Amino acid sequence: MSEFIPYGRQSISDDDIAAVVDVLKSDFLTQGPAVPQFEDAIRKRVKAKHAIAANSATSALHIACAALELGPGDLLWTSPVTFVASANCALYMGADVDFVDIDPVTYNMSPAALEAKLTDAAACGRLPKVIVPVHLSGEPCDMETIGGLAKKYGVRVIEDASHAIGGEYSGQPVGSCAHSDITVFSFHPVKIITSAEGGMAMTNDADLASRMQMLRSHGITRDPTKMTKASDGAWYYQQTSLGWNYRMTDIQAALGASQIDRLTNFLKRRHEIADRYDQMLASLPVTTPRRDPNAYSALHLYIIRVPKKAGVAAHQQVFDKMRAAGIGVNLHYIPVHLQPYYAELGFRPGMYPAAEAYYEEAISIPMYPDLSSQDQDRVVAVLKEALVE
Ligand SMILES: *Cc1c(COP(=O)(O)O)cnc(C)c1O
Numbered sequence: 001m002s003e004f005i006p007y008g009r010q011s012i013s014d015d016d017i018a019a020v021v022d023v024l025k026s027d028f029l030t031q032g033p034a035v036p037q038f039e040d041a042i043r044k045r046v047k048a049k050h051a052i053a054a055n056s057a058t059s060a061l062h063i064a065c066a067a068l069e070l071g072p073g074d075l076l077w078t079s080p081v082t083f084v085a086s087a088n089c090a091l092y093m094g095a096d097v098d099f100v101d102i103d104p105v106t107y108n109m110s111p112a113a114l115e116a117k118l119t120d121a122a123a124c125g126r127l128p129k130v131i132v133p134v135h136l137s138g139e140p141c142d143m144e145t146i147g148g149l150a151k152k153y154g155v156r157v158i159e160d161a162s163h164a165i166g167g168e169y170s171g172q173p174v175g176s177c178a179h180s181d182i183t184v185f186s187f188h189p190v191k192i193i194t195s196a197e198g199g200m201a202m203t204n205d206a207d208l209a210s211r212m213q214m215l216r217s218h219g220i221t222r223d224p225t226k227m228t229k230a231s232d233g234a235w236y237y238q239q240t241s242l243g244w245n246y247r248m249t250d251i252q253a254a255l256g257a258s259q260i261d262r263l264t265n266f267l268k269r270r271h272e273i274a275d276r277y278d279q280m281l282a283s284l285p286v287t288t289p290r291r292d293p294n295a296y297s298a299l300h301l302y303i304i305r306v307p308k309k310a311g312v313a314a315h316q317q318v319f320d321k322m323r324a325a326g327i328g329v330n331l332h333y334i335p336v337h338l339q340p341y342y343a344e345l346g347f348r349p350g351m352y353p354a355a356e357a358y359y360e361e362a363i364s365i366p367m368y369p370d371l372s373s374q375d376q377d378r379v380v381a382v383l384k385e386a387l388v389e
Pocket of ligand 1: 059085134197199
């Protein structure tokens with residue numbers, strides 16, 4: 001019986017384990033030195049001025065929206081093909097969500113659809129306050145165009161780069177916020193590097209950084225320069241806004257920081273696997289993912305499309321056959337507007353046709369640095385057989 005091959009999984013080294021054990025033996029399990037060290041290392045790596053670690057990317061998206069003062073009556077636009085967290089962050093703030101359909105080739109938010117929607121929104125006075133492009137599978141969005149449109153219409157930008165740490169876009173690391181206000185990373189175990197649970201918000205804006213720092217910890221400050229009056233004494237702190245406890249622990253930060261050294265190699269290995277898939281799948285009736293030659297994808301996912309075509313098994317059949325054969329295929333993502341919670345908000349099938357067409361064909365096949373060539377061969381062999389009607 002061959003082993004189950006998941007679609008993604010973490011890679012943990014002895015150094016990672018030692019780093020976590022060191023924290024467990026230290027004075028601070030949380031609020032110690034490991035979190036600022038992790039923040040500093042990521043900040044340097046992705047060339048951003050400020051980094052705010054949080055206990056998840058979901059929390060980081062929430063404090064990012066709060067720092068941008070998204071609120072009731074405001075709108076946030078994101079891609080329908082993303083994890084629900086990219087949209088939910090607006091609802092947490094009492095704001096409304098809308099979606100911009102995807103580009104049928106890149107699967108990212110379509111800059112053309114964004115431009116058309118912004119033109120319409122400007123005409124009827126209902127522009128979004130924030131847009132959240134998502135670098136699906138680690139393939140960077142066209143940030144130059146999206147950032148340019150945002151500037152033109154006075155819209156703020158949060159990049160959801162949960163899939164994309166280590167990636168580059170026109171020579172700039174994803175996370176440098178060259179075309180955005182804030183960029184958010186996720187360190188969930190299936191993502192590129194992990195802290196078990198964890199996320200981080202990057203920004204070059206000192207004011208946004210300071211707000212996010214406070215918001216992740218109850219809206220409290222101990223910095224006298226940020227207080228409304230002189231300190232009462234050494235014990236004194238002030239709550240000046242309503243925040244949450246979204247802090248990352250030192251245990252998590254130590255694991256995350258230990259993984260950074262291997263980020264370059266993780267991506268190299270992901271690219272080797274993708275190149276090999278590209279070759280092996282070239283003769284099969286599937287669409288392989290496009291990679292922009294002007295960008296460097298983090299390749300979090302390898303997404304194929306199974307077109308509806310005579311002689312080719314149906315999408316669901318291929319999916320089921322692969323799962324039955326022990327290949328942990330997955331589908332990223334069910335378009336958010338099709339979720340029952342969003343249907344209650346008024347969203348309907350047919351609203352984002354490119355996203356819905358994608359959903360009928362997409363399958364994520366296994367992609368992670370420790371995937372062996374032997375296992376990759378098995379994935380392809382199973383896929384080949386599953387595609388036969
Ligand atoms: C994983 C993910 C998130 C949420 O990340 P967590 O760290 O699990 O909260 C948000 N957006 C996208 C696109 C993701 O893939």
